[in-house]
Amino acid sequence: MRILHTSDWHLGHSLRGFDRHYEHQCFLDWLLAQIRERDIDALLVTGDIFDNANPSSASQKQLYRFLQAAREAAPYLRVVLIAGNHDSPGRLEAPSPLLEVFETRIVGQTRRNSDGDIDLGSLIVPLHDRNGVLRAWCLAVPFLRPGDVPRIETEGDAYLAGVEALYRQALQRVLSQRQAGEAILALGHCHLDGSTVSEESERRIVVGGLEALSAGIFDSSIAYAALGHLHLPQTAGGREWVRYSGSPIPMSFAEIDYPHQILCIELDGERLGAVTPVSVPRPVDLRRIPAWPAPLPEVLDALAALSFPEPDLPEELWPYVEVRVRFDAPEPGARAAVEAALHGKPVRLAGIDVSYRRGSLEPGSEVEPTWGDLTRLHPEEVLRRHYRNQYGEALPDALLRLFQELLIEAEEAL
Template sequence: MRLLHTSDWHLGQTLHNYDRTYEHQCFLDWLLDTIVEEEADALLIAGDIFDNANPSSAAQRQLYGFLQRAKARAPQLQIVVIAGNHDSPGRLEAPGPLLEAHGTVVIGNVVRGRDGAIDLERLIVPLHDKSGEVKAWCLGVPFLRPGDVPKAEVEGDAYLNGIALLYQQAFALAQSRREPQQAILAMGHCHMVDGQSSTDSERRIVIGGTEALPASMFDPAIAYAALGHLHLAQRVGKKDHLRYSGSPLPLSFAEVGYQHQVLRIDLDGPVAKQITPLLVPRAVELLRVPPKPAPLPEVLAALEALDLDPDLPPQCRPYLEVRVLLDGPEPSLRAQVEAAIAGKPVRLAKIEPTRKTVTREIGADALTLDQLAQLQPDDIFRRLWQQRFGEEAPNEQLTAFAELMLPGDAERA
């Protein structure tokens, strides 16, 4: 049996206010072709389908259009979707009955019965091969909030222990159903211990003091765990069968160097025989110029030297992050950068200034409350400038500040 594992699509995401519908559509088209070419039996989507809990109608059309086309081109394909921390569980599950009729199972949240017991049946999905035989059981566990987990009668972190107990209970149910040569798989959307995260595009998950979960919560008999949340494709706990597929496209400039991929898992009876990364082509490049912050003259020269295809359509033009090392304030920075790239087929997404670090003694300029009360606005401005840049404020900046403070300026603004 052959599976494909993907996650963290973040449909509807914008990059510094630039719409990314085109890039997401390129990925979905590629994924559809890959499903057909690889003759996949099942597709596991491990959460964060949308970028936020209230996705646009365009983002929802992208998802449901993909599911419809997948069913048309690969009629035997099963799709299992779990909610991530960016998704609205209820919104994701709303069309569930319609989707299930076409081979897609959506698990957005954990449901409890009238007696308060968790409905484990909803979390266990049988997976069939092309002949219709059950070859695996999938534990479809969505992103878990404190109210979703059972109470574990052990000491320690209640949330962490509750998650471990829920996986144990779901695994026990799947184990009772499985027959010899059938595999048990797990899905989850969480931050695992030692997982490498992106510096500025992943939302931290900290609940009850617990940020990362141990690999030990997965039973050793689980053939493969398809994880979502971290955007870098990686193994967990140095175990080959516990994997993050990562996001299919870079969601910030911090992810420029990521190798985005979908994972192909070939099952041989109850084990994962082979796990193969399938690299996702990047539809639009992200450029960091220069690669490391440099003085402004060097940066402007590098921008002017950019040699890009002038015939690139607007939706294919690279996003640009400009990285500048400054000794002090540069009020005309953006104007100079825009002049350097004028006429070039790029989209200026971000200017990242890095200023020299000013070392100060702790408490060197500490003032009493009485002293603070005596300060005038221009005194505060001078002190802040000195703290930020390590030098006296220039006369032109003092003049500009004084003009801002003139009576009546606030009303005219």
């Protein structure tokens, strides 16, 4: 059985005010071609389908048109999608009754039965091949909030214990049902301990005081664990079969050098046969100019020297540019100077990264961060800086935990 694993599409995403519908459509068209050419049996999408909990109608149409086209291209294709922390579980699940007719299963949240226990059956998805033969079982676990996990009495972290219990209970249910030769796949949208985070574009998942889960939640009887949330493709916990596919396009300038990809998974009976990364073409370039922050005169020279082999590119193909300037003191006319230097060039100015010199710096060394672009700072970092400025000392851990709980409550209310 041949499966594609992809994640973190973030349909509806905008980069510093620029809509990215075109780039996402290029990816979806390419993905459709991969499904055809690689003769794929199943597609797994592990969360953050949309960029926010209230996606635009255009973003929703983009998803459903892709699913329709995929079904027409491969009538035997099975699709499993889970919700991520950016998605609205209810909104994502809303079209499930219709999509299940076309072998597309969406799991947005856990459900409880009349006894108050987790309905494990709603998280277990059997995967059949094109001949209708059962080949694998999916533990389709979406992003888990505290109310989504079993209530476990423990002296440790109740959320972590609940997540572990949920995967363990679902796995035991599958082990009691599966036959020899049927593989088990686990899907999840979470941050596993030791994994690399893209600081500029990934919303931190903090539940209680817990920043990351252990890769040990995935039992060795699982052939492959398909993960979402982190945008950098990587394995987790030293286990080659526990993987983040990463995002298909860069969500920020911090991700320019990421090897954006999908993963082609081949099952050999109940075991993992092979994992093949497939690079995603990048239709629109992202550039940081210069590579390291520099004084304004040097930056203006670099911008003036920009040349393009195809100056008549349509606007949707114009590269995004982040200009990186280092100042000794504020220069009010800097933005106007940058815009003038780029005037007439086929680029989209997607931000000016401003930093201030702090002592003697070498290229690539740290510069003093500014408050100029709050979208690049996590809320916790804003609070830390404000508290230190106000009180002259570090933010207490207890206050930080309370703030993090408020952030989670606010996201759940969206």
